Amino acid sequence: MSEGKTRRPKAETPKGFRDYFGTEVTERKAMLDAIAGVYHRYGFDALETSAVETVEALGKFLPDVDRPNEGVFAWRDEDEAWMALRYDLTAPLARVAAQYRNDLPSPYRRYAMGPVWRNEKPGPGRFRQFYQCDADTVGTASVAADAEICAMLSDALEVVGIPRGDYVVKVNNRKVLNGVMEVAGVLDPSDPTRFEAERGIVLRAIDKIDRLGDAGVRALLGEGRKDESGDFTKGAGLSLEQAEVVMGFVSAKRDSGAETVARLRELVGASVLGAEGVNELETIATLLDAGGYGADRIVLDPGVVRGLGYYTGPVFEAELTFEILDEKGRKRQFGSVAGGGRYDDLVKRFTGQAVPATGVSIGVDRLLAALHAKGRVAADTTGPVVVTVMDRDRMADYMAMVADLRQAGIRAEVYLGNPKNFGNQLKYADKRQSPVAVIQGSDEAARGVVVLKDLILGAKIAENATLEEWKDRPAQLEVARADLVQAVRKMLAQ
């Protein structure tokens, strides 16, 4: 036979991907289920599109190259059309909203959860497949939709185990920034194409405020900035006064929403668009207050600048405010776990008609990491009760025991490996994080009893050398076979 000559395939997870085992799967699932419950209660309907979209619908095809650009995994189908794995859940929503526009309710509230794929260089903690968890409302320009998304985001964080006080949902508005730019003289409402380059620099500059700090951003608003490597980034060319107006926006947050609104009104001056944005923020705050979502949960904060370049109206971000230790052991705030805002042009790509939309995306992996940091993970990590096999010929007896346990809702399994070495069976139970091992040799069988071994207690005893504090609790117990379920249940409850 030539089998020996065949090169064996490598058993490897593809580069940039990963495998999720046991509680890694169920913990994420429990979190997503809880969030889905909130989305559902808010009237959002589930939508599950397939992983595959036409590259045309995704809009990631560059006309001047033969292959779709970097960023997506793509291939040609049998008709030579380019297909790709979705890179987010918003692009498929835009396709669905256009395709089924005559059948869907309008406004259409939908949520979606599932993996997305990015053909990017993988890095530590950065994978080519990861989960997203989105909720969007399509087809309404009302800022009540934005307010609702903020309230829902707040509820979602609390339902998965982030207590009130440990998070804040911050709300800002792109239109206010545009109004500020008008005042600063880099936006001319009568000719929106003027100063486009300058505004682009302003947007990118304030987006970097966390990294560059005030001085760095001011440099970029003015002549430009030389970084540590000596590279020079050209600035927007704003005067000191103009830059002051923009920086005033970023730091416009005051103690109360009303004061912040008042400060923003000063900043946008006579700008019509700016006033519209300030009014929207004020309305959002009023609507949230009416629903009981006060400043302990949701605040107006013009300092939220992430995504201002992408979104067209209200922008929101959820930050966790408790401290964790970073990789260098320094304390820092956990930071952002969700973000979103209003975007009005995605459906228009397909239909030509503007369809206003707003939505939020929760960072599934970051939120799960936060829950781990807080010890608030919901999934059950207990292994199964393991029924050991002392006598291979009495497998039917052992199968009957697990059947009884499972019938009673207790997670249980019989050892299915080679039963010869009993030590291996206990090692197996240990690897399975089993709380209880059930043992019945021929002697016990003859007497109609089983032995229960409390493995959690055993591990504790092994940990602290002294048996003293456990002496009242037996690590091993003999019970009648008929009492198996009851005795295991009692041991599990301890």
Add this chain to the structure above:
Amino acid sequence: MSEGKTRRPKAETPKGFRDYFGTEVTERKAMLDAIAGVYHRYGFDALETSAVETVEALGKFLPDVDRPNEGVFAWRDEDEAWMALRYDLTAPLARVAAQYRNDLPSPYRRYAMGPVWRNEKPGPGRFRQFYQCDADTVGTASVAADAEICAMLSDALEVVGIPRGDYVVKVNNRKVLNGVMEVAGVLDPSDPTRFEAERGIVLRAIDKIDRLGDAGVRALLGEGRKDESGDFTKGAGLSLEQAEVVMGFVSAKRDSGAETVARLRELVGASVLGAEGVNELETIATLLDAGGYGADRIVLDPGVVRGLGYYTGPVFEAELTFEILDEKGRKRQFGSVAGGGRYDDLVKRFTGQAVPATGVSIGVDRLLAALHAKGRVAADTTGPVVVTVMDRDRMADYMAMVADLRQAGIRAEVYLGNPKNFGNQLKYADKRQSPVAVIQGSDEAARGVVVLKDLILGAKIAENATLEEWKDRPAQLEVARADLVQAVRKMLAQ
């Protein structure tokens, strides 16, 4: 602006794929959750691998072609290696079992649920992405593992809503068939390569028994068979006596498991392999009986021939026994919803070492269709309570109402479309399958009340012309704003 000239992308689901809306998503999820609960109770651990595998690991690359063969969606990564979407959940399991063999418990019980992709010609009800729901035990040759899978499959069917008596799990064994082939003279234990072609024809022939009937299979076992189009399929060339032995196997089922075992013992005669297979079936029946899984749920049935060519030992199939009407209005049994068996060579591809494994795959879409046919679908299909907007300026009041309802766990939304036309709001509520509409105009607001409209009752009244039977139940109700939650809850409970 050149926008008008740009060709708009088509808003289309890619060919062979589909979108799932609302309850289509949540019903499937509820079913999979219930099954996962059973798998978990049996000690199976969740595993989620990524959608992408190397083509090498999937083993679908033909060495003589430049592109991976039909069947998978594949592309080259940045290192020119072929990558592909998984076409099932077993191939990734084999890769994982090989890759993590030193870390995983042995035996390793795992379940997996998720989409798989097939690059095949789509047809009615046949899609290029669909769900699978598998459980497998890797690393044990014990038929206790096979028995356990059968018991678990039985529990899984019952937990999703298929009552006992409406299904049967049938068990067969490839080794028995091999023993029968030995007796029939088409398998020579001392030279397994002899008669390979004949055995292939026998396997394919009995696999077609549902379609071709006894006579068709007998023709294929003998000289061959001419189909209706006139095409001739060469047969295995068995004599009448030899064919009789094979057909005896297919029809060996007797009233009790013990009788079936006795009949199979006759058929396999002196074949060592055949006797081994019969013993395995007998052991499986004994183990299942001990666990309380009798012939009302699981039976030995040598008539189960599907997959006998693929599997190496026990084979199982779950059939639903109730009747449904087929597309032509004829009564027929619902048929198979799950299948599996023992396969021992999948991990060996990677490591060179044989690793015995057994598992089952539930046909998610077929089982869901069965639950629909039985009216046993678990998901909540009720739409949200819709709070209508009579007065755009009082949006804060309406938001407070939905907040109250949601806080009380009631699914609710405020109408976010243009509120001008009240008829549109009621049409929207209808499209949303809303059970209750909440209405508060300025008059009601001044009096501190709201009006509740029972939309389910309204629909019923519209259905039967006579109001008579509903006359004691008001379709519309005025309640104090403070009693909103309580009154809605009462209306929903009716």
